[in-house]
Amino acid sequence: MHHAMAALGNLVRFELAALVTCFALTVMWKILRGILRPGGMTAFRKKVGDGIAGLLRLQMLAASAVVAVFYLASAPQAAASGALPPVPKQVLLFLAGSQAIFLGAAAWRTLRAFSILRNEGEK
Amino acid sequence: MDNLWKNVVRAAFVLVGLCPVVMVIYFALFRTLTKDYLLLVLGAELAVLLFIFGIIVLYAMATDQIKIEMLISEANGDASMSRFQLLIFTFTIALSFVYLVIIGPGKFPDVPNQVLILLGISASTYGVGKGLQVTSGLISGSSPQPPAGANDPSQKTSDAPPTSGN
Numbered sequence: 001m002h003h004a005m006a007a008l009g010n011l012v013r014f015e016l017a018a019l020v021t022c023f024a025l026t027v028m029w030k031i032l033r034g035i036l037r038p039g040g041m042t043a044f045r046k047k048v049g050d051g052i053a054g055l056l057r058l059q060m061l062a063a064s065a066v067v068a069v070f071y072l073a074s075a076p077q078a079a080a081s082g083a084l085p086p087v088p089k090q091v092l093l094f095l096a097g098s099q100a101i102f103l104g105a106a107a108w109r110t111l112r113a114f115s116i117l118r119n120e121g122e123k
Numbered sequence: 124m125d126n127l128w129k130n131v132v133r134a135a136f137v138l139v140g141l142c143p144v145v146m147v148i149y150f151a152l153f154r155t156l157t158k159d160y161l162l163l164v165l166g167a168e169l170a171v172l173l174f175i176f177g178i179i180v181l182y183a184m185a186t187d188q189i190k191i192e193m194l195i196s197e198a199n200g201d202a203s204m205s206r207f208q209l210l211i212f213t214f215t216i217a218l219s220f221v222y223l224v225i226i227g228p229g230k231f232p233d234v235p236n237q238v239l240i241l242l243g244i245s246a247s248t249y250g251v252g253k254g255l256q257v258t259s260g261l262i263s264g265s266s267p268q269p270p271a272g273a274n275d276p277s278q279k280t281s282d283a284p285p286t287s288g289n
Contacts, residue, residue, distance in 0.1 A: 004163050012170050013224055019177040020221045024214050026184050027194070035192050057204045064208040067241075068215040075219040079226045083233035084219055087241050095241065099248040102204070106255045114262050 056105045063098035067091055135175055143168050197256060205252035212245040 030036045070091065078085035143164045150156040183189040193200075195207045216238060223232040 005166075008163060008166050008170065009229065011167070015170060015174040015177070017221045017225055019174070019181070020217050022178075022181050023184075024218065026181060027191070027210070027214075029185075030191065031195075035187075036195050060204060060208060064211050068211050071215050071241075072219060075222050076226075079223055080228070082223065082228045082230055084216070084223060084235060084238050086235040087237040089237075092237060092240055092244065096244050099208075099244060103248060103251050103255070106252060110255050110259045110262065113259060117262055 056102050060098050060102040063095060067095050132175070132179065139168065139171050139175065142171075199260075203252075205249040209245050209249045212242060216242060 027036065067087075071085065071087065074085040146164050147156065147161070150160050154160075180189065184191055195203055195210060197203045197206075220232060
């Protein structure tokens with residue numbers, strides 16, 4: 001019975017790994033085929049004269065990639081502890097700052113569009 | 124060909140459904156039916172059923188029966204940075220979790236608070252970005268419409284005034 005339970009545990013582990021990995025591969029495959037379209041993420045918005053938006057998206061993309069790689073690299077060291085590796089406070093602050101800059105810029109663009117629209121309405 | 128696969132899946136479900144019945148009858152008639160045996164059968168049944176469900180969903184995604192082309196796009200078809208970063212962190216944590224389940228000591232891995240905060244930051248960015256995008260759409264007076272060439276790999280980028288890129 002003990003062996004059967006152990007075998008069942010191994011089966012579930014295999015299934016979990018297979019499903020998550022296949023899902024990740026499916027998404028990657030669709031990105032590579034161009035069905036999922038990440039191409040415009042760092043595009044500069046020359047038409048509206050807001051070229052810095054591309055830089056802000058680029059910095060968030062870079063920060064996300066750096067944090068993701070850092071986290072994945074720390075996973076093997078945490079394997080023995082049986083817990084997901086903790087994220088240092090500095091890394092969290094770095095990520096939060098990067099995303100706050102991105103969101104702040106997006107909010108500013110929204111406010112600017114709103115003020116332009118209001119000025120046109122007053123005219 | 125589609126019918127063949129559907130029949131294969133149906134047959135798999137019938138077999139999986141019949142297995143516990145056969146096993147319980149076998150143990151009841153020829154061996155001692157204990158709680159441990161029942162738990163084992165139930166666990167195996169759930170594991171196989173969930174795996175088959177997962178495979179069906181993945182197959183449907185891979186063959187575009189379940190469409191995920193808007194997974195990292197806004198409603199108007201522009202690429203979405205906030206959705207993409209959420210996808211990155213979700214896969215990062217999920218793959219680390221799977222790695223620990225396979226390599227680790229064999230117990231359910233603990234999830235530290237910092238990991239929850241990381242996912243919270245990522246999801247909050249997506250939520251706020253979505254809110255800003257909807258607000259921008261309301262301001263510009265245009266409801267988001269899917270682009271005509273939504274499946275066109277030579278896609279457009281975020282050129283629309285301020286509604287996109289969140």
